[in-house]
Amino acid sequence: MLLDCGCPGEYPDWHRQDIDLGNQCAHTLPIPMLLSMPLAYTVYLQRQQHNIDQLELKERWPGLVLTRSGLFRGSLTRLLEDSQSMSRFVRYLPAPFQVHGLLHHGNVSTSAKPIRAIQQQLLDSGRMPHELYLCHLTCPRCSPQRGGDQILLLRRWSAHARLQRRAGR
Secondary structure (H helix, E strand, O other): OEOOOOOEOOOOOOOOOEEEOOOOEEEEEEEEEEOOEEOOHHHHHHHHHHHHHHOOOOEOOOOOOEEEOOOOEEEEEEEEOOOOOOOOOEEEOOOOOEEEEEEEEOOHHHOHHHHHHHHHHHHHOOEEEEEEEEEEOOOOOOOOOOOOOEEEEEEEEEEOHHHHHHHOO
């Protein structure tokens, strides 16, 4: 269910869990960034929603957007139910696509410590952390009614033999 403000009404309970999103159908839209800050973020969110509606695709969790940032390029990814589409933005995520989730109660400015904690936990367990995905679950309009700012942090990881030996596994 998508709320009026565009936030997801329901989202997966991935707090402190490892999830494999491999072979999951997804709509990925590249977006421009400047020093890891998205440019025209709302415009690209609306463009992606319009594209999904035009293609008549069904989202697994409507409104749940995985935002990956980079120095000059990033992407918006929405998980879809299995479907066939000729769109260049619809693809299946590579297998394995392991992510570790953490539900952060706060905004982006307070997320540095939880991000470092996820990274250290992954390294201690012998896994190599890769890109970070942010899923904004609330916006400034709906956050007072829904318990404050919430961000689902997803850190992609892969097994690493040297780190596993060092961790003693």
